[in-house]
Amino acid sequence: MGKFNYNKEVLANLRIDEKDTPLLDRLIDYDSALLAHEKKSHAAVDKRLSIKEAIAEYVKDGDILTDTGFSYVRTPIAAYLEIMRQGIKGLQMIGSPATNQSYMINYGTVSHSHWSYCGAEMRGTDRNMSRNVKEGRTKLLSEWSHGTMALGFKAAQIGVPGMYSKQLLGSDMVKYNPFIKVVDNPMKAEKDPCVFIPALYPDVTIIHVHQADKFGNAKIYGPLINDAAIAGAARKVIITAEEIVPPSALRNDNKGVVIPFVYVDAVVEMPYGALFGAMPGLYYWPRRMWEKTLRYWAYKEGALDEFYNLLLNDCKDQFDIIDKLLGGSKWMVNAKRLTKAEEGDNEDDGVDFHYKEWTMNDPDFNDVTDQYKQI
């Protein structure tokens, strides 16, 4: 008998063989998460590593990795690309949203998926992801809503075995999520169905932050999404930071410090580490880059090879992405100006957001620079 009571019908619906359920166990296995948390050094020591060292040390084949940030906002995409460069295989991916798993699946980096949302909001459905699931390049292990997955991470962070929730009831997701159970609220006199959501413990998470000190105390500006909760839950935590500041800086201005050092295994100085996504307060998202990603690289069968070649071989790091793809220093200056304008942090009356959308018949097919030519 296994360690957990998975619903057999749900396993059958997902076509997960009962002998394969150990694959599911680690996500909800408090005992091993506790052990991992106990085992790591709890001392405030210098944890700085390079991104290459941090990934090599802390991301292992088959780990459960979380997608953090929000699709293309403050997501450690540059670190994901390094995971791919290092040839790490067979990861399980979880996150709300988990948009970035799509291009990692075709590369063999991700082979199992926990799903709550994958796509690019109004830029639409991710056709590549649709093909990946249907053709079995990734195996779906569970269906979630954003809210219920958030509760699973939150339960882990605040230190409880799980949460009772009023979400998911009556929906088909209950039939496709082996981790949740419909149970009665024990305090109500009348029958009162709830779903029980166990605390979720991913193996490893990478969280991109604005500032961190060398111990791992970390500061975030903008929506937290689930990242403070995930930092408390994950067995291994890598912080990539736009800037490493002295510990006294965080003591003197502690507003926005949301991750305590004790959770953290590695701290990586990684300016522009959210590329090719956006970073609140610092840089706007490269719009043509995303449009080409969704409309061509991730859409057209076979085009992803070109994407890998560009981002994993031609570009060795995020600085190469800036220099070789986005337009270099002009992009940097404009990206800062655009995000500050949209956030109301500069005089935005004269800031021009115009750019030419990338389309399949684009005369400048290879140009993903947002075509900003006014500086």
Next chain:
Amino acid sequence: MTDTRPANPLEMIAYVLAQQIEDGEVVYIGTGLPMVAGTLAKKTHAPNITLVFESGAQNPLMGDMPWSVGGPNTWKKSPMILEMSYSFGQLYNGYVDKAFLGYAQIDSYGNVNTHMIGGDFHNYKNRLTGSGGNNDLSSLSRNLILVGLQSPQKFVKKLDFMTSVGWLEGGNSRHEAGLVGSGPKAVITSAGVYDFEPGTKKMRIQTLHPGVSPELAQLATGFELVRPAGEIPVTPVPPRDIIEILRKDVDPRGVFTSMPS
């Protein structure tokens, strides 16, 4: 030159949606037409509303249309930005007055699919985005309003997957399943406004947009719409000045309100 073009179907939806919002309310918003409607309401009849987003963003100063629920226009100069689990907690705890939700498919009980189209779970025609916050809003909202385009492909007899529960199987079934909130109140589409018949909880025509007959609305629907007795009122169209605000101040680049060519 004065822009005299009448409202297109997307502008019509945005206007009707905005009319659902009352001043002083907290409104839970996704990107797309709900964002247009929220901004329009705030710039016209409901200046004191608070917008809430699933990323944890809250109460931004009004700016351009956001490109993501996590994008800066959802938290521009917000006095406070929360996190995801709290934003859904606000719904459960009664701090959200209205919520707007989209669909890929919807059935006669206001149940919604955003998971997949055609076939079954393992062998579908197209897999969509999945739930995101869709199920959470549908499960927890007090005043849920569904919004989208209307066609027989979208208004279906049977969903290919039930992402979110509206009135489930009608009658008392939503409550018996344990759900809170009060079920969907209305569906606003390119053809009309629908509510749910008390008791059966089946979708019922409330008003139809100009030029849409009950027969035409039925033709655009894969299930039997409930037709109330008597004449069906025409949905009021946006007055000139509101269309102008919509085009000039709310969505000037037509990100969400220009018709796809």
